[in-house]
Amino acid sequence: xxxxxxxxxxxxxxxxxxxxxxxxxxxxxxxxxxxxxxxxxxxxxxxxxxxxxxxxxxxxxxxxxxxxxxxxxxxxxxxxxxxxxxxxxxxxxxxxxxxxxxxxxxxxxxxxxxxxxxxxxxxxxxxxxxxxxxxxxxx
Amino acid sequence: xxxxxxxxxxxxxxxxxxxxxxxxxxxxxxxxxxxxxxxxxxxxxxxxxxxxxxxxxxxxxxxxxxxxxxxxxxxxxxxxxxxxxxxxxxxxxxxxxxxxxxxxxxxxxxxxxxxxxxxxxxxxxxxxxxxxxxxxxxxxxxxxxxxxxxxxxxxxxxxxxxxxxxxxxxxxxxxxxxxxxxxxxxxxxxxxxxxxxxxxxxxxxxxxxxxxxxxxxxxxxxxxxxxxxxxxxxxxxxxxxx
Numbered sequence: 001x002x003x004x005x006x007x008x009x010x011x012x013x014x015x016x017x018x019x020x021x022x023x024x025x026x027x028x029x030x031x032x033x034x035x036x037x038x039x040x041x042x043x044x045x046x047x048x049x050x051x052x053x054x055x056x057x058x059x060x061x062x063x064x065x066x067x068x069x070x071x072x073x074x075x076x077x078x079x080x081x082x083x084x085x086x087x088x089x090x091x092x093x094x095x096x097x098x099x100x101x102x103x104x105x106x107x108x109x110x111x112x113x114x115x116x117x118x119x120x121x122x123x124x125x126x127x128x129x130x131x132x133x134x135x136x137x138x139x
Numbered sequence: 140x141x142x143x144x145x146x147x148x149x150x151x152x153x154x155x156x157x158x159x160x161x162x163x164x165x166x167x168x169x170x171x172x173x174x175x176x177x178x179x180x181x182x183x184x185x186x187x188x189x190x191x192x193x194x195x196x197x198x199x200x201x202x203x204x205x206x207x208x209x210x211x212x213x214x215x216x217x218x219x220x221x222x223x224x225x226x227x228x229x230x231x232x233x234x235x236x237x238x239x240x241x242x243x244x245x246x247x248x249x250x251x252x253x254x255x256x257x258x259x260x261x262x263x264x265x266x267x268x269x270x271x272x273x274x275x276x277x278x279x280x281x282x283x284x285x286x287x288x289x290x291x292x293x294x295x296x297x298x299x300x301x302x303x304x305x306x307x308x309x310x311x312x313x314x315x316x317x318x319x320x321x322x323x324x325x326x327x328x329x330x331x332x333x334x335x336x337x338x339x340x341x342x343x344x345x346x347x348x349x350x351x352x353x354x355x356x357x358x359x360x361x362x363x364x365x366x367x368x369x370x371x372x373x374x375x376x377x378x379x380x381x
Contacts (some may be wrong), residue, residue, distance in 0.1 A: 005346055007323060011271075012289060021268035022309055023230040026326050046313060046327065048350075053182070053313055086313075095321045120277065 001066060001109070003102040009072070010041050015071040024059060027129060028098060030121045030138075031105060033114040037066040042138065044129075047082060055089075055128045056080045061138065066109060077139065084128030097124035171184075180206035180213060183343070194318050194362055199345065199355035212301070212334075216345070216355075219243050219333050223347040223354020227251045230268030233307070233329040234258050235349035237277045240305045240331060240374055264372050274307060274329065275372040284375040293364055293370040293376060297335040299373045306332045309370035312350070315358070318365045326370050335360065 010016060010026040020026075022041055031037035042058035059080045062090040063072040081129075088094060101117075101124045122130065186197030201222055202203035207214040222242045226235035231251065238251045254277055258264030261280055263273035275285035288295075291308075299306045331347040333355070342360040 011325060014272075017272040017289075018270055020270060021230065021265075022233060022271050022274070022329060025267035025327050047229070048312075048316070053316070090317070090320050090322065092321075101235050 003106045003109075006039065006066065006105075007102070009069045010062075013064070013069040013071075015062075015069070016062075019071065019074055020060065020062070027058070028101065028121060028124070029064070029105070031066075031108060031114050031117055032063075033112050037109050038072060039064050039066055040138065042077075042129075042133075045080070046086065047048075049082070053086050054082045054118055055086050055126070057083045057132050083132045085129065086126055089126030089129075094124065094126060100124070154247075171363070179203075179338070180210070181216075183338070186357060186359075192317055193317055194316060194358070196351075196356040196358050198353050198357060215243075216334055218330075220355035223371065224251060224349065225352070228255065228266075230266065231255055231264070232349050233269035233274055234264055234277065236307045236329045236331045236347070237275065238256075238309065239347055239349070240278060240283075241307065244376060269329075271309065271326075271370065274309070275374060278374055284334065286373045286375075288369070288371055288373075290369040292369065293360065293367075296332060296367075296371060299371070300332050300334050303376065305376075307372045307374065307375040308332050308367055310363075310366040311368075312366075315363070315366040318362045324366065324368045326366075326368060332371075349370035 005024070006029060009017060010029060011020065023045050024043035025046065027042040027044065029041050032038045041062050041064065043060040043062065044058040045056045047054045047056055052067055057080050058077050061075045061077060064070070101120050104117060104120055108114070122133070125133065158216045166243045181202050182198040182200045184200050186195055188194055188224050204212050207217055219239075222239050224235055224239060226232050234254050235251050238249060238254045239250060241247050241254070255264060257280070258269070258277050261276060263269060263276040271289075272287075274287060275283070278287050296306065296308065307329055310328050310330055312328040313322065314320060314324055315328070328350065330349070333345045333347060336343050336345055336357070340359070343357040344360055344363040345355060345357050347354045348356055
């Protein structure tokens with residue numbers, strides 16, 4: 001599966017259409033290898049405050065099996081709150097890093113090692129999500 | 140040197156004697172003049188980009204009374220804009236759109252709160268919103284026919300909006316506000332598309348956006364299509380038992 005297809009499926013896979021609310025956006029998928037590839041994905045909302053888009057902390061965490069996009073688990077995360085602007089996520093440098101990450105992800109999924117690609121995943125997150133993830137461990 | 144032969148026809152001096160022109164040409168020019176003099180049926184406030192690349196849509200300023208009398212679809216457009224309502228909860232955009240559609244039938248008048256309660260009862264709305272597969276299900280429970288597609292095209296959207304049907308689409312709110320951000324199109328918001336109108340500034344998509352401050356907002360089609368990935372619900376009035 002290409003990373004482009006993977007990104008699309010995070011919102012449009014049949015299970016996503018039935019169980020992920022329209023209003024939540026997917027994070028970049030974080031790959032995990034457990035005998036086969038899975039991706040973890042956090043779903044969050046944007047909120048417009050004074051003409052600026054702010055990110056809310058994720059409200060759902062999903063684990064997808066890459067092979068067939070089966071939904072392994074879907075866990076609600078309580079207490080969504082504004083965690084910061086998405087301004088830096090939209091900067092040219094972050095967008096480039098995310099593009100490079102998605103290219104690297106496609107190659108990684110052909111192998112069995114997940115540590116390097118997980119580091120790349122964290123490095124290309126916007127500051128608001130990164131801070132939330134580092135504080136909460138993704139939960 | 141005769142420079143005039145290098146000029147475009149519109150830049151050339153008119154012929155001194157109209158009799159030199161063919162009857163067809165005279166008719167064509169008269170038609171063009173009349174078309175230019177004719178006032179637009181719909182006038183819009185001006186939309187545009189700000190310094191930061193944010194797009195601020197124009198909106199319908201007026202639909203001429205004469206046009207509404209002559210064209211029932213313009214009369215319907217005017218009434219649909221009047222049924223615009225702001226979403227009452229952070230994630231209730233899809234319910235707000237369904238409420239607008241429902242109230243656009245003359246005999247109906249419900250509040251968004253009533254529709255939210257019905258959505259909860261049906262299990263198609265909760266505090267996180269509506270799942271895409273459940274779009275339109277509140278209206279379906281009220282006797283409407285819904286047809287969902289995830290790969291609709293702009294021309295399908297245009298045709299549906301022109302017909303007797305109602306259209307709710309999913310858009311990426313970020314790309315609707317900042318059309319040129321280089322993120323993938325990830326719809327996270329529902330709006331009602333009322334019409335695609337050919338204007339002197341090109342084709343405009345007229346929508347009722349429950350997250351805005353007014354109904355009847357107009358986006359140039361090239362801006363709108365950046366935020367739309369084909370996810371649309373077409374709602375028919377047939378079978379509506381009110």
